[in-house]
Amino acid sequence: MTRDDAPSGRRRRIPRPPEWAGRNFRLLAGASFITNLGSSGALIAGAYAVIGTGGSATDVGVVAAARTLAMVVFLLVGGAVADRVPRQRVMVTANAANAASQGLFALLVLAGHPALWQMAALTATGGAAQAFFSPAAEGMLLSTVETAHAGKAFSVFRLSMNGATIGGAALGGALVAAVGPGWVLAVDAAGFAVAGSMRSRLDVPAAERTTARRGFLRELHEGWREVASRSWLWGIVVQFSVVNGVVAACQSVYGPVVAREHLGGAGPWGLALAAEGVGTVGGGLLMIRWRPRRILLVGTLGVFPLALPAAALALALPWPVLALVMLASGVAIEVFAVGWMLALHQEIPEEKMSRVSAYDWLGSVAMTPLALALAGPAAAAFGRTAALWGAAALVVLLTGAVLLLPEVRRLERAGHKPSRVTAAADDLVPAGPPAAAGQPTVKAPSGGSGEGSAASS
Known part of the structure; x- marks a missing residue:
């Protein structure tokens, strides 16, 4: 039966993507969905x-830290390379x-007992x-759609990524329990291979044009001046340098151990992480x-609930209760993400955005x-419960400190006054932190084995 031979006698129409969702957008969205899922x-x-x-909580932390440490070391180098080499190729x-790194990790796990240094080295390669x-x-997605449709494009892209996070966490936890972690790592490796193939088919000649540069160090200095001149910007970056760390420790180290024991x-544990993904969709x-109106004030207030998962783990609450707490934190992540990205797009000159983002x-x-x-040594020294309560307290205290900054409380969404933010950008549902990382999706805590859940992943 063809689509014209429906029993009702009416022609069935196959849904088509909207006109603004061109081939490049679909390839980027599809590739990112696959990698986020894995x-x-x-x-x-x-x-x-x-x-x-037989690894301890300290060993789990070391392996997770290896990825983020590699990111920290190479991030500015990566930014310089991306300005000089076609982005698609990078x-x-x-x-x-x-x-390759995830595939080798999977083989080592399936073959027997990999050494700690091997797992750390492979995770660092991924980082x-x-x-x-x-x-x-960064910016590749925007180049695939017209400015007038940017809000719709980011909305669809963001919801797609959060859906992948939900399904990946739930399915991954179930598969780890059913067939072991090696096969889940193998699926992730295959996902990266498929995503790379899809991205190799991008047709982005305009996005690959580069302009003359004035030198790596001078550009970095200009970007630093943009950051240092805005208290709301450096204040929130400092805040999240700690908040991301404690959230990552809870999710990558303490969470799996508490889940195993209680x-x-x-x-x-996978269902609890999936609940956080549901929260991001709802948010x-x-x-x-x-x-x-006050985008940073509302966004910063949304950071307080990020302390709740640590408190729930400290109390070893039943997993359905933990899932509800994670759901609330997921909503809070999105509230912050919207305010943060709108502030960046509204206040930072476009020509300096990539350096500020770096x-x-x-x-x-x-x-x-x-x-x-x-994370492991802290639990050994003070007890895991005390370490978790300490993590929750750090989130609350630092968020309260950021609220003392007048710029954070007063910065308003651009209204009808001239602004670098267009009407379409004002409707934007942002794609989370610049290119990130990490799997939860604001200035997202890093620590996953893959690209993470940032918009560009």
């Missing part, structure tokens, strides 16, 4: 691969490196690849309709390797 599961698989070899090469991928991917293992839908991302992840590495 990376969400690989985050769980990596932790349980370490635990399966993205495809990074995907190939991630596919280095991400450091090159993220700057190259919640029933990887399956319930994104909320922020499509809600347009608060400092933003670098500052936001700089402390994460240290937090991951110290």
Whole structure:
């Protein structure tokens, strides 16, 4: 039966994508969906691969920290390369490196008991690849759609990524419990290979044109001056350098251990992470309709709930309650993400946005390797419960400190006055932090084994 031979006698029409969603947009969105789906599961698989070899919480933290440390080391180099080499080529090469590192990680886990240094080295390779991928991917999505449709494009892209996070976490946790972490890592490696193939088919000649540069160090200095001149910008970057670290420690180190001892293992933990993904979808839908005037004040207030998962883990609450808490934190992540990205697009000159974004991302992840590495020793020294309460307290205290900055409280959404933000950008549902990382999706905590859940992943 053809589509014209429907029993009702009416022609059935196959839904077509909207006109603004061209081939490049569909390829980027599809590739990112695939990698986010695999990376969400690989985050769980990596932790349980370490635990399966008899590793301690400290060992889990070391392996998770290796990825973010590599990102910190190579991020500015990656940004410089992305300004001088076609971005598509950088993205495809990074995907190939991630596919190779995850594939070897999977083989080692399936073959027996990989050494801790091997797992850390392979995870670091993935982090280095991400450091090159993220700057190259910054702005690529915007080049695929007209400005008038940017809001719709980011809305669809963001919801797609959050859907992948939900499905990947739930499926990954179930597969780790059913067949072991090695196979989940293998699926993630295959996803990177498929995504790289899709990105190699992008037709983006206009996006690959580069302009003359005045020198790497001079450009970095100009970007630094933009950051240092705005208290709201450097204040929030400093805040998230710690917040991202403690959230990553809770999700990559403490969470899997608490789940194994009190919640029933990887399956319930995966469902709890999936609940956070559901929250991000709900938060994104909320922020499509809600347009608060004081964007940073509302966004910063949305950071307080990020302390709740640490408190829930400290109390070893049943996993359904933990899932509800994670759901609330997911909504809060989106509330912050919208305000933050609108502030950046509204206040930062377009020609300096990539350099400011590089400092933003670098500052936001700089402390994460240290937090991951110290998570195990802190639990050993003070007790895991005390360490978790300390993590919750740090989120609350730093967020309260940021609210003391007048610019954070007063910065308003651009109204009808002239602004670098167009009407379409004002409707934007942003794609999270610049190119990031990390799998939760604001200035997202890093620590996954894949590209993470940032928009450009």
